[in-house]
Amino acid sequence: GxxxxxxxxxxxxxxxxxxxxxxxxxxxxxxSPFWYVQYPGEGLQLLLKATKADDKGSNKGxxxxxxxxxxxxxxxxxxxxxxxxxxxxxxxxxxxxxxxxTFGRGTSLIVHP
Amino acid sequence: xxxxxxxxxxxxxxxxxEVILRCVPISNHLYFYWYRQILGQKVEFLVxxxxxxxxxxxxxxxxxxxxxxxDGSNFTLKIRSTKLEDSAxxxxxxxxxxxxxxxxxxxxxxxxxxx
Numbered sequence: 001g002x003x004x005x006x007x008x009x010x011x012x013x014x015x016x017x018x019x020x021x022x023x024x025x026x027x028x029x030x031x032s033p034f035w036y037v038q039y040p041g042e043g044l045q046l047l048l049k050a051t052k053a054d055d056k057g058s059n060k061g062x063x064x065x066x067x068x069x070x071x072x073x074x075x076x077x078x079x080x081x082x083x084x085x086x087x088x089x090x091x092x093x094x095x096x097x098x099x100x101x102t103f104g105r106g107t108s109l110i111v112h113p
Numbered sequence: 114x115x116x117x118x119x120x121x122x123x124x125x126x127x128x129x130x131e132v133i134l135r136c137v138p139i140s141n142h143l144y145f146y147w148y149r150q151i152l153g154q155k156v157e158f159l160v161x162x163x164x165x166x167x168x169x170x171x172x173x174x175x176x177x178x179x180x181x182x183x184d185g186s187n188f189t190l191k192i193r194s195t196k197l198e199d200s201a202x203x204x205x206x207x208x209x210x211x212x213x214x215x216x217x218x219x220x221x222x223x224x225x226x227x228x
Binding site for chain 1: 117119146154155156157158161169204206216217218219220221222
């Protein structure tokens with residue numbers, strides 16, 4: 001079946017630092033990757049998504065490019081803020097299989113002032 | 114913006130007892146889901162529900178679990194006889210369609226603690 005691997009956390013950064021959270025996947029069909037974010041005490045919120053190879057999803061200063069050749073969808077942000085502290089989940093929906101997304105383990109991001 | 118709401122936010126139950134977790138999906142959504150997240154582990158799919166029946170379920174969703182849409186707004190998850198290993202965060206989600214272009218909207222979760 002499909003699987004998603006993302007870097008283990010926590011990732012600890014100072015405000016305005018550059019962020020990368022790696023995500024790679026294996027999929028049997030036609031994957032559509034997502035990033036979800038979970039702020040403390042809240043549910044998962046869709047952050048961004050991509051639907052085809054080389055698509056770049058972006059939202060709130062975050063970006064991720066769907067790289068089919070490296071089966072990756074790494075999350076980046078040029079300058080993080082304290083309010084970005086949350087858990088970030090990479091997920092994959094496979095149009096050739098089940099549309100139910102497969103989630104990674106989540107990466108905790110802690111941003112210090 | 115409409116949102117998925119879940120109650121209670123925290124449920125503490127004795128092992129062996131039945132528990133019902135409640136969810137109110139977004140009103141014009143047709144597809145409903147339950148997930149769980151054991152502390153420190155990944156979010157795991159339990160079940161999806163459409164047109165008043167289960168459309169897909171995982172191996173976790175055994176005979177101890179059931180789902181119901183008792184009226185036009187609520188979507189419930191019942192665990193018949195809880196076990197210690199059922200302790201987890203349970204998330205409800207809903208979507209307008211069943212494809213990757215219709216992302217799921219999640220509630221804030223119910224933390225279930227089994228004693």
